Every structure is written in C-alpha cells, then in structure tokens.
Amino acid sequence: MAADGVEDLLRPLAPQVLGALVRRFGHFDACEDAVQEALLAAATQWPRDGRPERPKAWLITVASRRLVDRLRGDESRRRREDATAARVPSDALFSPAADDERAPAHDDTLTLLFLCCHPALTAPSQLALTLRAVGGLTTAEIASAFLVPEATMAQRISRAKARIRDAGSTFGPPPAAERAERLGVVLHVLYLVFNEGYTASSGPDLARADLTAEALRLTRLVHHLLPDDGEVAGLLALMLLTDARRPARTAADGSLVVLAEQDRTRWDRAAIDEGTALLATALGGDAPLGPYQVQAAIAAVHDEAADDASTDWAQVLALYGVLERLAPNPLVTLNRAVAAGVVHGPEAGLALLATVADDERLAGNHRVDAVRAHLLEQAGDLDGARAAYRQAARRTTSAPEQRHLEGRARRLT
Amino acid sequence: MKYMLMIYGNEDVWTSFEPEAMQKLVNETDALLRDLAESGELVGAYGVSDQVMAKQVHVTDGVPAVTDGPYIEAKEYLGSFTIVDCESLDRALEIAAANPASAFTQVEVRPLMHESASNP
Numbered sequence A: 001m002a003a004d005g006v007e008d009l010l011r012p013l014a015p016q017v018l019g020a021l022v023r024r025f026g027h028f029d030a031c032e033d034a035v036q037e038a039l040l041a042a043a044t045q046w047p048r049d050g051r052p053e054r055p056k057a058w059l060i061t062v063a064s065r066r067l068v069d070r071l072r073g074d075e076s077r078r079r080r081e082d083a084t085a086a087r088v089p090s091d092a093l094f095s096p097a098a099d100d101e102r103a104p105a106h107d108d109t110l111t112l113l114f115l116c117c118h119p120a121l122t123a124p125s126q127l128a129l130t131l132r133a134v135g136g137l138t139t140a141e142i143a144s145a146f147l148v149p150e151a152t153m154a155q156r157i158s159r160a161k162a163r164i165r166d167a168g169s170t171f172g173p174p175p176a177a178e179r180a181e182r183l184g185v186v187l188h189v190l191y192l193v194f195n196e197g198y199t200a201s202s203g204p205d206l207a208r209a210d211l212t213a214e215a216l217r218l219t220r221l222v223h224h225l226l227p228d229d230g231e232v233a234g235l236l237a238l239m240l241l242t243d244a245r246r247p248a249r250t251a252a253d254g255s256l257v258v259l260a261e262q263d264r265t266r267w268d269r270a271a272i273d274e275g276t277a278l279l280a281t282a283l284g285g286d287a288p289l290g291p292y293q294v295q296a297a298i299a300a301v302h303d304e305a306a307d308d309a310s311t312d313w314a315q316v317l318a319l320y321g322v323l324e325r326l327a328p329n330p331l332v333t334l335n336r337a338v339a340a341g342v343v344h345g346p347e348a349g350l351a352l353l354a355t356v357a358d359d360e361r362l363a364g365n366h367r368v369d370a371v372r373a374h375l376l377e378q379a380g381d382l383d384g385a386r387a388a389y390r391q392a393a394r395r396t397t398s399a400p401e402q403r404h405l406e407g408r409a410r411r412l413t
Numbered sequence B: 001m002k003y004m005l006m007i008y009g010n011e012d013v014w015t016s017f018e019p020e021a022m023q024k025l026v027n028e029t030d031a032l033l034r035d036l037a038e039s040g041e042l043v044g045a046y047g048v049s050d051q052v053m054a055k056q057v058h059v060t061d062g063v064p065a066v067t068d069g070p071y072i073e074a075k076e077y078l079g080s081f082t083i084v085d086c087e088s089l090d091r092a093l094e095i096a097a098a099n100p101a102s103a104f105t106q107v108e109v110r111p112l113m114h115e116s117a118s119n120p
Helices: A006-025 A028-049 A055-072 A075-085 A102-116 A123-134 A139-145 A150-166 A176-198 A203-225 A230-243 A269-284 A291-304 A313-326 A330-344 A346-356 A366-379 A382-395 A399-411 B011-015 B019-038 B089-098
Strands: B002-009 B042-047 B055-060 B063-068 B077-085 B107-111
Touching (some): A006 A102, A006 A123, A028 A123, A102 A176, A102 A203, A123 A176, A313 A330, A366 A382, B002 B089, B019 B077, B077 B089
Antiparallel strands (some): B055 B063
C-alpha cells in the first residue's frame, strides 16, 4: 500500500466496511474478497485522484459493486463503475444511517474478530484472517511478515474462509454462554500476532516489527470496545510494557541483549507509563483477575526497576505463583524457578526446575536447559552450566538466541 | 513453525523401481504436495539433481576454486526436500509419514532456524 497516509486511513476502515457489507449481504468469504479489492483500488486511486469526501462510503460503494459483480460474474461493468464511484455523492447511494452510526460499526468490528478467531480454524489461519479482515493488511504483507510465499498465505486465507462458511457461522456475536471463551481466543490470537512481531531482530525480519504495531492497534481497538474487561486491558498493558524494552533488546551489531543486561535508559518511558496506568485501573476494577493482568504485573515490576539488581524479585516470585494457580503451565513454573533462584538461592531454583524438567510439554524445549544453565552458573557449577548452555544452544531454533547461548558457554571456559 | 523434510536415498533405492512403480510414486507425491498447497502449509518442494551434478566451491585467499563432486562414499544422499509451515512437530511428522517415499527410505524432519529471539 502507498505510504502517504492513505494506509493509515484505510486500516481502521477495513473492518467497518467489511462489517457493513456482511451485515447487508451475508457471504463473509465473498465480502472479504470484495473489501480487499476495494482497499487496493483506494490505495492506487486516492493518491492519484484525491481522497473522496467520505472515504468509508466510497469503500462500501466500490466493495458492494465488486461483490455484486462477483456474484454475477460481470467484469466489464465493474471497471466502468469503479471509475465513477469516486464522483458520485455518497448520499445518493446510501442514507447516512448505513455508515455513520458509530455503534453498529464498532459492534461489527468485534463480531468480525470473533469470526476470524473461529475455534474451527488453526492458529496460523486465525492470525492470517484477523490481519487481513480486521487489520486491513494485504495478503502480500501478511505473507512477508510470516516469511512464507504469497501463494501459501493466499491459500491459507481462502481455506480459513471456506472453513468458516462450512461451519455454518452467521454474522453475529457468539452466544452468551460461549462469549468469554471466544474472547479468550481473540486475545490469544492478538497475543500471538504481537509475539510474532516482537521477535523481530534483523535482516529480512525487519518487516515483522509491523506486526507488533498491528497487534497493539487491534488490542487498543478491542480495549476501546470493551473498556471494562480486565483481561483486555491486561493484554494491552502487557504488550506496552514488553514493547517498551524493544530499543534495548538488540545491540548495535544486531545481537541479542538479555533483560538483565539491557540499557534501561533506552526503554520507552511513555509506553511503560501508559501500561502501568492501564494495569492499575484494571487491577482496581471489579473484573476478575486473569493471566494477562498477572503477566503485565510481572513485566511492570521489571520495567519499574532501575537495574536488574534492584528488581523486586520477591514480588516477581509471588506473581509467578499467582499465575501458576490461575493458568498452570510448566513454562510458568520454569520462570518461577528463575525467580526462586534469585530470592532463595540457585539450589531452590534447581529443585523447582526438577519438578517440571520431565514434563512432556517441555520435552526438548531449550528453555529448560537455558534455565538450568543459568542456575548452575549461579551455583558455581561451571562445567555443568557450560554443558547445559551448549545443550540449550543445540535445541533452540532461534539463530540469535543460539549465538547468545553459545557465547554464554564460551564465556565459562 | 517451518520444517524441512529431507528424503535420502541412493542409486540402489531409485533404480529398484519399475517405471510404472516410479510413476505411481511420482503421482502420489504430486497428490500430497497438492493437498499441502491447498491447506496453505506448503512453502516449497524440490528434488535435487544427482550427485554427478554437484559442485564444490571453496575460496582460498579470495580466489574461488570450483571442483566436481563430492563423490563421497555416502550410503545415502539427499534426493529431495520439502519445506512446510505447519502447526506443530506432530503435524510435520504426519506429513513426512504421508510421503510415499517414507515407505522405503527414511524422511528426515528438521525444524528450520529463524532470525527471531524468543527471549524478552
């Protein structure tokens, strides 16, 4: 898309236009294609011919025609009418109520999110469809962000849409009984998009940083729609508090800098302040405590410490205990072992590690070896630490992390 | 997560097929690849040429030297590879098992490295 502000204008409109179309015509899959075509038409025509006075009405008009033509298979009419769409006053085409009412458009966006994060889809499909239908990204942009060929991504998206159609989903909010669970899936998908982008480091992956921004934008949107939901606020806070460290995560040569060694003056103070404020409001509200809020609280403890040594590790340890009770998971226990190592000494950390090291869900996971190495190093068992760092380096599939772990092992020789 | 599925074999393996059997193998492989393309999991699939086409490049003091080979006495060498982007290792192993070649030679499955850091 053109980088002259048109993109920024189009992305928030994408789900609103799609929502209006699906509401009117049904056929989520066909509507989604039509909206993509309208977005592309806008991205090429607006910079050249000027922006229409009412961009949303323009997009709805063009997308509707594309849809109707697609259903009728009338290609020639399509080209003729698109050229005139920008000149026709939108009031002549739609009553203002069709696209000016704020509430339905916003409800539509939420409904679209629920639809794109349909439980019948695999996680990669949920991510791809959410980014396209709600985020307004092109297939090419999504493909490049996930480092797969465009044809692969196009196929993934069309398969996802077919699955939703086959599942017989209608355009409407999920039943009340399923709502909390479905919102959980939506938040998880946004979290995955964020992580996918947050792991950006160098070279061909630079584009992936856009995914972080997109995840933040979409989570902000959901928070705006559901301001009283504690977990939505918690997830947004977690993203802000994590993303705040991004400037310090990479050294000048592109190598990885671990949390303990980051230059904290380079952290984004405004993002930390916003995240902490969001979290304080969420924790002070009536909504039940959830895992995202606890993870955000842990991130906040780190972000508020001037350096690693002054981190309130007792607080971190207690919060991991809370998280483990809310959402038991061996990876959480692994993190708790790191905190226990600082608070109660490396032996306590190793004892805790031993309780999950053989968990099937962690089989072959390099994090077990990395945590063991870290604790052994603190305990003074340098041979054991070196061997564990090497094992961790062999098991990770992340190249920067592998270089980092190998560096740790070498440093101990 | 991306995985590379590598099929190893040798002349004995490849020449042991009658033409019809070989065609059947090719067709079954094509069908599998079509399914993977349709599911949005296929990143790419390639056969590599015979060992006799292999070249080695080695640069000494800035001067590249190109030699033929290697004609190493390897029992088995890489014949083809497929890259998939799928949900889990289990799914990658399932795809490997669906490859008709897995019935007579082994398919090696390796996760692909990425330039991402998983450490916050």
